[in-house]
Amino acid sequence: xxxxxxxxxxxxxxxxxxxxxxxxxxxxxxxxxxxxxxxxxxxxxxxxxxxxxxxxxxxxxxxxxxxxxxxxxxxxxxxxxxxxxxxxxxxxxxxxxxxxxxxxxxxxxxxxxxxxxxxxxxxxxxxxxxxxxxxxxxxxxxxxxxxxxxxxxxxxxxxxxxxxxxxxxxxxxxxxxxxxxxxxxxxxxxxxxxxxxxxxxxxxxxxxxxxxxxxxxxxxxxxxxxxxxxxxxxxxxxxxxxxxxxxxxxxxxxxxxxxxxxxxxxxxxxxxxxxxxxxxxxxxxxxxxxxxxxxxxxxxxxxxxxxxxxxxxxxxxxxxxxxxxxxxxxxxxxxxxxxxxxxxxxxxxxxxxxxxxxxxxxxxxxxxxxxxxxxxxxxxxxxxxxxxxxxxxxxxxxxxxxxxxxxxxxxxxxxxxxxxxxxxxxxxxxxxxxxxxxxxxxxxxxxxxxxxxxxxxxxxxxxxxxx
Ligand SMILES: C=C(O[C@@H]1C=C(C(=O)O)C=C[C@H]1O)C(=O)O
Numbered sequence: 025x026x027x028x029x030x031x032x033x034x035x036x037x038x039x040x041x042x043x044x045x046x047x048x049x050x051x052x053x054x055x056x057x058x059x060x061x062x063x064x065x066x067x068x069x070x071x072x073x074x075x076x077x078x079x080x081x082x083x084x085x086x087x088x089x090x091x092x093x094x095x096x097x098x099x100x101x102x103x104x105x106x107x108x109x110x111x112x113x114x115x116x117x118x119x120x121x122x123x124x125x126x127x128x129x130x131x132x133x134x135x136x137x138x139x140x141x142x143x144x145x146x147x148x149x150x151x152x153x154x155x156x157x158x159x160x161x162x163x164x165x166x167x168x169x170x171x172x173x174x175x176x177x178x179x180x181x182x183x184x185x186x187x188x189x190x191x192x193x194x195x196x197x198x199x200x201x202x203x204x205x206x207x208x209x210x211x212x213x214x215x216x217x218x219x220x221x222x223x224x225x226x227x228x229x230x231x232x233x234x235x236x237x238x239x240x241x242x243x244x245x246x247x248x249x250x251x252x253x254x255x256x257x258x259x260x261x262x263x264x265x266x267x268x269x270x271x272x273x274x275x276x277x278x279x280x281x282x283x284x285x286x287x288x289x290x291x292x293x294x295x296x297x298x299x300x301x302x303x304x305x306x307x308x309x310x311x312x313x314x315x316x317x318x319x320x321x322x323x324x325x326x327x328x329x330x331x332x333x334x335x336x337x338x339x340x341x342x343x344x345x346x347x348x349x350x351x352x353x354x355x356x357x358x359x360x361x362x363x364x365x366x367x368x369x370x371x372x373x374x375x376x377x378x379x380x381x382x383x384x385x386x387x388x389x390x391x392x393x394x395x396x397x398x399x400x401x402x403x404x405x406x407x408x409x410x411x412x413x414x415x416x417x418x419x420x421x422x423x424x425x426x427x428x429x430x431x432x433x434x435x436x437x438x439x440x441x442x443x444x445x446x447x448x449x450x451x452x453x454x455x456x457x458x459x460x461x462x463x464x465x466x467x468x469x470x471x472x473x474x475x476x477x478x479x480x481x482x483x484x485x486x487x488x489x490x491x
Contacts, residue, residue, distance in 0.1 A: 356382025
């Protein structure tokens with residue numbers, strides 16, 4: 025695009041933004057969207073790294089039909105108050121979205137997107153390692169590349185005051201031109217295998233599982249998800265870019281995400297949708313019940329068939345389905361779910377999965393749905409409050425954003441949140457990995473321990489810590 029055309033566009037849209045800012049008496053989001061040629065998405069994540077490091081995100085849907093890469097931020101929303109955190113984000117974003125001036129938008133996946141997430145348990149005091157991640161943290165990026173259905177777009181966002189001078193758009197012109205010639209990002213050369221340390225002594229973790237199973241048999245609760253953490257110590261800082269490349273290549277059927285903050289990056293490849301709002305639909309998933317993959321197609325099918333018929337796994341799964349269905353009935357006019365779970369196969373693991381959908385009731389918002397569902401019994405337990413109490417009492421670690429909702433919303437208030445599992449917090453030369461599993465009355469501590477070991481595998485591989 026010629027630079028002069030860009031200037032005229034920017035000038036007129038900034039003027040509109042200023043008029044709007046005067047009218048509303050507040051700052052207004054001004055956004056312009058450009059369709060661009062195909063570009064390398066991880067390379068864009070790494071673009072001008074010195075400038076954007078600590079202020080970037082990556083999000084890609086399973087199947088990669090939609091990917092967002094955001095750099096910088098023009099608007100941030102951070103809070104640690106545990107009360108009404110979903111309503112807080114909802115009301116601020118609704119107001120900002122309603123006054124936004126957007127030009128050139130030809131797809132719902134372009135224009136200003138609010139991207140971010142929440143911690144798992146806002147009532148838990150934040151530990152040092154999670155200090156970059158407020159309990160509630162969202163941002164509108166300054167620049168965002170969208171890849172959707174084979175098309176690529178650049179969105180440029182500004183936050184405009186009534187009396188702002190028309191901004192120089194040289195940076196944007198430079199970016200549009202650089203985007204045409206980004207060299208594909210290459211993984212770093214093989215590094216030494218990092219040293220591994222269990223953050224919780226295995227026998228202590230298994231003791232917690234035994235205790236949880238006992239409380240369940242005594243009738244104090246029905247299910248609780250207990251997690252544990254591994255720490256990897258590298259020789260030098262872990263590269264979020266290399267981890268991202270590996271996850272994109274290996275974990276096809278997952279949401280690949282990276283949220284880069286000042287000193288740390290939360291990154292992962294989760295298979296679990298929490299909720300998607302698209303047109304009149306709310307779509308969610310119950311994912312609970314786990315087994316490994318077989319070494320041959322026959323063994324793989326035998327394992328899948330065992331999982332589909334295993335009473336313990338079916339019970340764990342049903343608890344999640346029942347709770348999600350009843351939450352969806354409050355949010356939707358009509359709820360659809362199959363009677364029996366299907367098998368969802370990932371690279372190292374297979375799960376029982378039940379997709380659940382419904383027609384959203386008028387006035388219900390995506391964040392209301394997030395609030396109603398988080399945490400589902402697949403990440404917290406059943407009943408919810410008793411399970412959260414048991415996690416606080418037995419887990420002895422800060423989950424931070426692990427197992428919590430992360431995702432995005434557009435100005436039409438549609439969007440999607442996933443549950444941040446199969447994830448790690450990269451903190452310089454350390455990486456903290458998290459994995460958990462559902463405990464029921466007849467859970468065997470050693471089998472549950474092995475199940476968490478399986479769930480660490482995707483991140484261990486991406487961090488080059490698997491032999
Ligand atoms: C808690 C995790 O996974 C969750 C627990 C599962 C289970 O208990 O079978 C399965 C999928 C996820 O909902 C994790 O991966 O850390």
